[in-house]
Amino acid sequence: MLVFAGCKTKKEVPPTDNNTTDNSTKDNDSKDNSSKEDYEIAVVVKLTGIPFFNVMEEGVKKAAKDLGVNAYVTGATDADPALQKKIIEDLITTGVDAIVVVPNDATVLEPTLKSAQEKGILVIANESPGQVGADYDTEMIDNKNFAIAAAEAAAKAAGGEGQYVLFVGGLSVPLHNEWADLATEYLAENYPNMTEATDRIPCGEDTELSRTKTLELIKSYPDLKAIIGWGSLGPIGAAEALREKKMTDDIAVTGTVIPSQAAQYLADGSIDHGVLWNPSDSGYAAVYVAKSLLEGKDVESIDVPEIGKPKVDNGNVLIFDATLNITNENADSLGF
Known part of the structure; x- marks a missing residue:
């Protein structure tokens, strides 16, 4: 059983290769205020530059600001499992505190995520319940x-x-x-x-x-x-x-x-x-869950502001039942 104790100071994540982008929310002011409690939480999406993950990034940025953590989105410019694997390998090398990942290929990532766990990195999957190599999984829907x-x-x-x-x-x-x-x-x-x-x-x-x-x-x-x-x-x-x-x-x-x-x-x-579901909520909830677990909180005690308490399935799948039905009548009013 892994224990996620002890904090690391903030680190920069280097670019992985020419096919990847790092949309880190780090800035000069946040660096000046860095502390031992400033966890580094990397959110690895399927691919960058499409509307869904752009909105998800907004939630990650909001969580970083609200919670005082160094959370950011990174990913490849296309949905190539090999590129996603390489990004995670680089994050393991830099020694982040937690990796949240939306897998392109669950099987391809298994050995890499296991390697992250062996290094003491908290691994949270998103949209991949049952992911081998992940400690927890967060889902915004039933x-x-x-x-x-x-x-x-x-x-x-x-x-x-x-x-x-x-x-x-x-x-x-x-x-x-x-x-x-x-x-x-x-x-x-x-x-x-x-x-x-x-x-x-x-x-x-x-x-x-x-x-x-x-x-x-x-x-x-x-x-x-x-x-x-x-x-x-x-x-x-x-x-x-x-x-x-x-x-x-x-x-x-x-x-x-x-x-x-x-x-x-x-x-x-x-x-x-x-x-x-609201992708911004997904990003926010994943970072909130990651910080809570890094602080040693019990999964049953997690209650995400404005999103709520998840149902915990199989001990490690956190389900926030927040399906949005999108119609002509409400599409313009949902805000994303």
Whole structure:
């Protein structure tokens, strides 16, 4: 059992390579005020520069300011598991206090995260329950309720029949595939006249790829009635394709979206319904949990301001049930 005792002073994290960015929230003023209690918490996202993780970074920055810790976001400019692994290896070398990671490939990261644990670094996964090599996992949603919300919206919009397709960010992205499994199970039990047209497609983190795949699906599956996209760019790409083909009334699109990005598509019906959680809350909660654990607090005592107490599953999965249902009526008012 690891004990996360003792603090390190603030350290700079060097750039990992030309394909990575370090969006550290460190500044000259914070360095001047550094203390032994100034934990260094690195949040490694799937990739930098897309709306979802930009918003998540806002929460990390807010937590850093509120809690007096050196917390920051870092990540590669594309969702390459090897690049993410290299970033974490570099963080281990610099000796950070905690690593929060949103894995691109849970299996690829296993030995690297175990190495971090062996060095006494607290490891917290996000969107990867059951992650080998992580001490804890934080989740902003109840996965079953989340998947059902998107599946039910797709079924209603499709009239409860026809074929559907599932987009995921990658075939090895843990939660995307768990949501896909749960959605498939729910539709099979509740909408027997809906069938999955083909194997799930790994395109949900790329707008243009999702658009291209949707155009291919339209040609190949004339009975296609719904696309459920896991990955915040999957529904956007699908909507672009449906607009292009003037088929926004023919195929339902639901799934994970950033409200501000999806608003125009919800307004014209090219996306029917979105689900998500506030990525800023996710970043804030992860840093709050990391600091609490570094201070030796019991996981059952954690209560994140304005987010609440998590349900603790299996002793180390902290679930904040905060699913957002995103519609044309509320997309513009959610603030991100």
